[in-house]
Amino acid sequence: MSILPEKLDQVLGEDIYKREDKSKVNEALNSLEVDVSVTFREFYYYYAGPFWEEFVPFELLDIVDEENNIESYTFISREERGFTKKYLILRRNFSKCCISP
Numbered sequence: 001m002s003i004l005p006e007k008l009d010q011v012l013g014e015d016i017y018k019r020e021d022k023s024k025v026n027e028a029l030n031s032l033e034v035d036v037s038v039t040f041r042e043f044y045y046y047y048a049g050p051f052w053e054e055f056v057p058f059e060l061l062d063i064v065d066e067e068n069n070i071e072s073y074t075f076i077s078r079e080e081r082g083f084t085k086k087y088l089i090l091r092r093n094f095s096k097c098c099i100s101p
Contacts, residue, residue, distance in 0.1 A: 002042065002046075003038065003039055003042060004039065004042055004043060004046065008043075009046075012047050012051070017047045017048060017049070017051075018046070018047070018048065019044065019045060019046055019047055019048040020048070022045045024063075024064045024065075025041065025044045025045055025063055025064065027064070028063050028064045028069075028070070028071045029041070029063070031071060032070075032071060032074055032075075032085070032088065033085050034085060034086075034088060036088075044062070044063045048062055048065050049061060049062035049065065049066075050062050050065075050066055050068075050069075050092075057093065058091045058092060058093045059091060059092045060090060060091050061073060061089070061090060061091060061092060068092060070088055070089060070090060073089035073092070074087070074088050074089045076089075077089050
């Protein structure tokens with residue numbers, strides 16, 4: 001029995017979002033050396049991203065699929081910014097900022 005909200009499957013019910021290889025999720029989490037909630041793990045077992053919407057200025061990354069994903073961004077943040085293993089990078093920001101003189 002799923003602990004994810006039923007409406008989630010209504011939104012992400014298309015085949016494009018269905019995770020084909022659940023073992024990749026475990027591999028990524030083991031590689032990242034993090035403990036995640038049951039809900040987090042279940043979400044990424046069922047669904048593959050990235051997830052975005054036209055009017056939302058960020059993208060929820062997938063755990064392993066695509067070149068830009070939670071695993072790769074988290075490793076980069078650990079290397080370049082010193083983030084600890086307690087943090088995961090979950091999203092990519094698309095907003096643009098302009099600074100006027």
